[in-house]
Amino acid sequence: NAGVTQTPKFQVLKTGQSMTLQCAQDMNHEYMSWYRQDPGMGLRLIHYSVGAGITDQGEVPNGYNVSRSTTEDFPLRLLSAAPSQTSVYFCASSSPWGGATEAFFGQGTRLTVV
């Protein structure tokens, strides 16, 4: 079972560069989300999606874009990277109709912006 797959695992960007963090899940979950994890801050929700074609902002959406063209994929785009976006990023998926709706997480992408 692949579950939730994130790529890349590590990335270094220069300020102003753009990139896309990839996230794919094979569990047919409707709900997908992106979090960033920073020391002392816990997990903060960036964007989420409740299904293909539907996305919404979380707590810290500025500087990030998302789209959801398929159920399986939910990429996160940084249009112009800033040092404040240095963080570990996690993608998660869940199913609102699946009972306790626990989230399944990817292994994370460690991003450094210099």
Place this chain on the structure above:
Amino acid sequence: GNSVTQMEGPVTLSEEAFLTINCTYTATGYPSLFWYVQYPGEGLQLLLKATKADDKGSNKGFEATYRKETTSFHLEKGSVQVSDSAVYFCALSSWPSYGNNRLAFGKGNQVVVIP
């Protein structure tokens, strides 16, 4: 809105000691409660869950009871091992209606178990 509060600071204890991590919550609707664990360099994994009041979730020797009267979901383990060293997150999911299925996380507690 939904929120989760975990006790402040890391937890350091000796092997075979008793572990408690406090978690309290505020939620609308009918929340489900979770504990996630994050081992070094890895993503979060579900440790245990409870979906209604008075439910007890358990896994790998860890337990937590859903207490609606005190809005709490404290994590306990009777005898910790070095391999339990990790970061532990309390979380809740509450959706009175479709589209509001968002997990709210606490800030996490680093647990360090010393041999």
